[in-house]
Amino acid sequence: MVLAPIDPPREAELRGLLASMNHAPGRVNPENALFPFAKFDTVHVARFLVVDDKTTEDVRVYGQTPGTYPLYLAFLGDVDGDGDDFLMAASRLASSGLRAIFSCCQGFGAETDLLEWMRSHSVAPAANYVNWRGRTVRRAREEAALHDAVVRYLDDNAATVAALTPRQAHAAVRQYVQSETHAGRLTLSPDPATPFGWQVRNALHLVGVPLAALILSPVIIPIALITLLRLRSLEKTDQELCSRVDPAHSDALALLEDHDVTNQFTAMGSLKPGIARRWMAMSAFFIIDYGARHLFTHGNLGRVRTIHFARWVFLDGRKRAVFMSNYDGSLESYMDDFINKVGYGLNLAFSGGVGYPSTRWLLLDGCHDERKFKEYLRRHQLPTQVWYKAYPGLTAVDLERNGRIRKGLESSALSDRETREWVALL
Numbered sequence: 001m002v003l004a005p006i007d008p009p010r011e012a013e014l015r016g017l018l019a020s021m022n023h024a025p026g027r028v029n030p031e032n033a034l035f036p037f038a039k040f041d042t043v044h045v046a047r048f049l050v051v052d053d054k055t056t057e058d059v060r061v062y063g064q065t066p067g068t069y070p071l072y073l074a075f076l077g078d079v080d081g082d083g084d085d086f087l088m089a090a091s092r093l094a095s096s097g098l099r100a101i102f103s104c105c106q107g108f109g110a111e112t113d114l115l116e117w118m119r120s121h122s123v124a125p126a127a128n129y130v131n132w133r134g135r136t137v138r139r140a141r142e143e144a145a146l147h148d149a150v151v152r153y154l155d156d157n158a159a160t161v162a163a164l165t166p167r168q169a170h171a172a173v174r175q176y177v178q179s180e181t182h183a184g185r186l187t188l189s190p191d192p193a194t195p196f197g198w199q200v201r202n203a204l205h206l207v208g209v210p211l212a213a214l215i216l217s218p219v220i221i222p223i224a225l226i227t228l229l230r231l232r233s234l235e236k237t238d239q240e241l242c243s244r245v246d247p248a249h250s251d252a253l254a255l256l257e258d259h260d261v262t263n264q265f266t267a268m269g270s271l272k273p274g275i276a277r278r279w280m281a282m283s284a285f286f287i288i289d290y291g292a293r294h295l296f297t298h299g300n301l302g303r304v305r306t307i308h309f310a311r312w313v314f315l316d317g318r319k320r321a322v323f324m325s326n327y328d329g330s331l332e333s334y335m336d337d338f339i340n341k342v343g344y345g346l347n348l349a350f351s352g353g354v355g356y357p358s359t360r361w362l363l364l365d366g367c368h369d370e371r372k373f374k375e376y377l378r379r380h381q382l383p384t385q386v387w388y389k390a391y392p393g394l395t396a397v398d399l400e401r402n403g404r405i406r407k408g409l410e411s412s413a414l415s416d417r418e419t420r421e422w423v424a425l426l
């Protein structure tokens with residue numbers, strides 16, 4: 001994520017540049033002249049957006065004077081491999097377009113080193129979620145092509161295949177895929193090796209965090225209990241800002257949604273004041289990040305299977321936070337999915353925001369008042385000016401299914417139960 005303050009006199013120019021990257025609002029041109037996403041075969045999803053928070057006045061309910069914040073431009077993506085490698089590729093393949101876009105930001109001039117400027121303006125997430133760690137863009141596309149080829153084969157040979165047992169069907173499809181692969185009509189590339197250094201760091205993080213928590217538990221537990229009691233006291237006086245959203249705001253956001261099976265989402269707001277609130281927000285994001293990194297790595301985030309990528313980012317000295325996700329289905333179904341399956345997680349992640357529906361003991365109530373929660377979230381939602389997805393038409397569940405089809409075809413020794421389950425995927 002690259003984040004930079006926009007030069008106020010250049011805002012209209014910047015918005016015009018971003019609009020030129022789309023066929024229409026919400027529909028990106030993957031080969032646009034400024035940043036041709038189609039040239040980058042490691043980008044899953046990416047976006048350019050103007051970070052324009054319309055809720056900065058909300059802190060007045062706590063007797064605070066609203067801060068004066070710049071209007072930001074954010075350029076972010078979820079990519080395979082190392083983030084710095086992507087920035088180098090971007091500065092090489094889309095230099096003129098990025099320079100035109102970033103020239104509308106403060107501190108970027110004609111002689112600015114593009115790569116170093118992006119590096120210096122990079123912002124790390126407080127928490128980050130990836131639907132399926134290790135699944136590359138290439139793998140997703142190849143497995144989608146495999147699925148389509150298998151479906152065509154089954155359609156063309158429906159009567160023959162219908163008469164086969166599951167084992168025979170598996171063998172027939174496997175033989176067909178092997179012939180297509182040998183003929184060069186299908187490609188199933190092996191996964192690139194995971195860097196050894198990353199594996200070591202990840203293993204140390206997996207073990208080190210709970211070990212450190214155990215060692216420090218005599219200190220952490222009393223502090224956590226005191227903080228929790230303090231938060232409960234504060235919860236009783238929190239004010240809700242969940243009035244109905246201006247229809248014009250909601251309609252403008254709707255114009256950018258539902259152009260694909262997957263949608264983008266961005267929301268931001270101010271965090272509740274006080275040390276206890278800030279400590280809890282930092283702790284909540286840390287817990288979410290740890291779980292997403294080590295526990296929820298293969299297709300679900302606490303039983304929610306519709307999110308491709310998500311991240312939480314602190315801004316302006318942790319006075320504000322922004323949440324960005326890429327999800328399948330409508331916004332309504334997205335919110336319902338979370339409320340019904342992991343409402344406690346929503347409260348943990350968002351209750352630190354000013355105006356959030358009242359919680360009880362941090363995890364209870366809150367989002368379970370669905371009307372208030374949905375109005376709150378829509379009120380804090382920002383329009384995303386440019387949004388790209390590398391494999392349109394495919395949901396996260398589709399990608400998982402395609403991967404399971406491939407895995408089954410790569411095995412010649414499935415059990416009867418495994419064979420029946422594999423055939424059911426088709």
